Amino acid sequence: MVRIFLTGYMGAGKTTLGKAFARKLNIPFIDLDWYIEERFHKTVGELFTERGEAGFREIERNMLHEVAEFENVVISTGGGAPCFFDNMEFMNRTGKTVFLNVHPDVLFRRLRIAKQQRPILQGRQDDELMDFIIQALEKRAPFYRQAQYIFDADELEDRRQIETSVQRLQELLKI
Ligand SMILES: Nc1ncnc2c1ncn2[C@@H]1O[C@H](COP(=O)(O)OP(=O)(O)O)[C@@H](O)[C@H]1O
Ligand SMILES: O=C(O)C1=C[C@@H](OP(=O)(O)O)[C@@H](O)[C@H](O)C1
Numbered sequence: 001m002v003r004i005f006l007t008g009y010m011g012a013g014k015t016t017l018g019k020a021f022a023r024k025l026n027i028p029f030i031d032l033d034w035y036i037e038e039r040f041h042k043t044v045g046e047l048f049t050e051r052g053e054a055g056f057r058e059i060e061r062n063m064l065h066e067v068a069e070f071e072n073v074v075i076s077t078g079g080g081a082p083c084f085f086d087n088m089e090f091m092n093r094t095g096k097t098v099f100l101n102v103h104p105d106v107l108f109r110r111l112r113i114a115k116q117q118r119p120i121l122q123g124r125q126d127d128e129l130m131d132f133i134i135q136a137l138e139k140r141a142p143f144y145r146q147a148q149y150i151f152d153a154d155e156l157e158d159r160r161q162i163e164t165s166v167q168r169l170q171e172l173l174k175i
């Protein structure tokens with residue numbers, strides 16, 4: 001039985017790599033944010049607006065526990081998931097955890113064109129975005145670093161790079 005949790009900051013490529021990795025392993029893929037959106041018939045942005053971040057984190061924890069019931073699955077979490085409640089410890093207990101480590105410059109490049117669908121980044125100008133990413137990474141690093149595996153995910157820009165990353169991830173996890 002394999003249950004894999006991909007963690008890391010927004011824009012680290014959890015969704016992109018998780019989807020490709022599950023396909024390679026021929027097992028289902030669950031993106032925790034998508035799962036939440038389907039269950040609640042609301043976008044993550046709408047849930048943030050309606051319930052505030054604290055309300056979203058409650059839902060996120062509950063849904064994390066729900067998806068961790070599945071066996072043989074690749075689960076991509078949202079960037080904040082490991083940093084609330086005992087979520088990181090829970091994931092370490094119930095599956096294999098991977099931290100997708102990505103350089104802040106690369107995160108900035110990816111996120112400046114993809115911040116609209118991420119409530120925490122919406123409305124931030126590019127010059128403050130870089131500082132925001134660096135500060136958030138500092139705060140979150142102690143949680144991310146508890147993952148059992150650390151994977152360098154700087155290269156996910158095209159199909160070939162994603163394939164190479166999938167191969168490397170498979171070797172790292174020895175599955
Ligand atoms: N080839 C690319 N060039 C630039 N940005 C990309 C490219 N591929 C993906 N991205 C962006 O990088 C972000 C990271 O991908 P994603 O898998 O959504 O990360 P995560 O789930 O960790 O937040 C996405 O928002 C996506 O829009
Ligand atoms: O880092 C965060 O706090 C968040 C990351 C998002 O997921 P991605 O990391 O997949 O963008 C999503 O869960 C929400 O917008 C909050």
Ligand SMILES: [Mg+2]
Pocket residue numbers: 014015031033076077078
């Ligand atoms: Mg994602």
